[in-house]
Amino acid sequence: MLNHSQINSTISFFAVITKIAITSAIGNLISQSKWLWYRQDEPHSLKDLQLFEDASRGPWGAVALLFSIRARHLTLIGATITVLMLLFDPFLQQVVIYPDRLVTSKKAATIVRAENYIARNEEGLPLPSVVDMSMKAAIYHGIFDVRDQADVNVEHYCSTGNCTWGGFSSLAVSSKCVNITSYIEKSCNAGGCHDVSLPGGPTLTGFGGQINSSVTNISSSLADIEASVVQFSSLITKSKNDSDDAFAWECALFYCINTYSASVTDGTIQQKIEQTWRNNSATHSQDSDLIYNPPSSVINMTANTSAFKVSSLAARAMNSFMASTFTGSGGIDVSGSGSAFTSDVIHAIYDTRDYSKRIENLAISMTNNIRQQNGSGSGPFNGQAWKTETYVKVRWAWFAYPATVIALSLLYLVGTITETTYRDALTWKSSNLAMLFHGQSLKLEHADRVLVSTLSEMSEKAKDIKVELVQELDEEWKLVQR
Structure with missing residues (x-):
């Protein structure tokens, strides 16, 4: 039978694993959502691209995204989950307590x-x-x-x-x-x-x-x-x-x-x-x-x-x-x-x-x-x-918060997969290569003009392309192919 410290350690272990899994998954889903954002019927500000990237990295960026993108979009769920994860551990630690009783x-x-x-x-x-x-x-x-x-x-x-x-x-x-x-x-x-x-x-x-x-x-x-x-x-x-x-x-x-x-x-x-x-x-x-x-x-x-x-x-x-x-x-x-x-x-x-x-x-x-x-x-x-x-008492009411976060994460995952399929978008997530290869103003050239669409294709193609960040005569910084 587990003692108090063992139970607390087990809860902490699973809390860390769950938090890492959710945080990692939500970060990738928000990154994927930026492609869905620009895949809509109307164009959006290029500034939104950075908002999505910041939101995929932590709660401060997620808060900025919530206040900046007011339209009804699936990404708002992901940003909300990122903010809610701040209280995930405290609530989960309150689920189990050890009161005394008379027997x-x-x-x-x-x-x-x-x-x-x-x-x-x-x-x-x-x-x-x-x-x-x-x-x-x-x-x-x-x-x-x-x-x-x-x-x-x-x-x-x-x-x-x-x-x-x-x-x-x-x-x-x-x-x-x-x-x-x-x-x-x-x-x-x-x-x-x-x-x-x-x-x-x-x-x-x-x-x-x-x-x-x-x-x-x-x-x-x-x-x-x-x-x-x-x-x-x-x-x-x-x-x-x-x-x-x-x-x-x-x-x-x-x-x-x-x-x-x-x-x-x-x-x-x-x-x-x-x-x-x-x-x-x-x-x-x-x-x-x-x-x-x-x-x-x-x-x-x-x-x-x-x-x-x-x-x-x-x-x-x-x-x-x-x-x-x-x-x-x-x-x-x-x-x-x-x-x-x-x-x-x-x-x-x-x-x-x-x-x-x-x-x-x-x-x-x-x-x-x-x-x-x-x-x-x-x-x-x-x-x-x-x-x-002393006995172990599970207070299920405190588990409502972590359970809600997990449920919202699953909902966001299913929603993102569904919308990606519906809009016929590719799964580019947080890849910077997608921006370089498919940005209109970027001219990455190679001897063989092979089309690249998937992440694996872009990664393979990028192996043979050499670039350098330079400041030209007009003092503009550019990423130049060599």
Whole structure:
């Protein structure tokens, strides 16, 4: 199989051969056309003779011929072809290119998924009532990741740097946040407003750089969600003297079953949630595991899993830890003298610009931890690895130009042959002997007066004729027979 350089060399070789053949043929055809030009019914200027000769030698002469001979004559095709040959090589070189494409590879492509979540310690033993350290790290990472890119940390293996995974299901954590600023109540008197609060929830006294967060259920927007992880609300003020600069959010984190599609492009992973299903009947009031049996009509069960589970110990430990984590308060002295928060988590959610996005990032980070734990109950999901392959692509549109030049050359050849036959002209082409032997003002004499018409006859006759270029007494230059 030819490589890139060999293909380019082959194209260049044939391009040169074709160009030489066409250029040579067109030059001879233009030379022959000059005899056809003077073979017409009316005489033409002797100057045209030089125009034809120049046109047969290159593109500049061909351009001059195009502008000088405006009559409809076959020679115009030849002159046009001579000019078009200037771009013959560039167009032909563009016919073949070597783009890259992705083709399937037999190498491995895996991504983690989980059927179960059972909190375990470093020795792999179940934890009775606390969240394992790896999950705590994932929670803090999700909260403190200011770029909100927890999704890029999902554990996967893609040996080629380009992989895809179709729909696969996994146990996950999802979030939902609603803006409940409209629920804020203000305590005001003649001196102005001093306190803001949420009914049955957090309260702030005074304004300026404060947050109060607690586990509460304030609005009805999340009433249909069994917050199997945690549900909390946060009341935040930013301005020192403006009670209207207060806002509040309420969020729920809950276990669910997600159907994912994922891909790795040039080593960067992207993951998309195709569908989410949750079981609102799974509550912590039951002294049993949280069981999730999504119907096959609702979620794509590509992984052939019918049931997912969160152990009761892990679920209660998670709920207790998250309730403690999102309960707290603090503030920043707007004069710049200092700040105080009950925890770094409370400080982080106070500083976030997109509250809902930060909690979503937290849910993704927790999901990644669940999916990559050893006790997840399932092996990695297999996908398809892709490798880059360079292939030869023929762009036929670029071949239209060379093909047109070749077609015009054939047309010109056939036309010249036809007109030569029709006008009963001899094939003299670029011969100078024809002009010398048959010019009216030239007197080439020899002992035997033999008529010469063809090129071979003229060449044979010319062997015995000696001429010299001389300047006579009248200072005229002449080609004189000796």
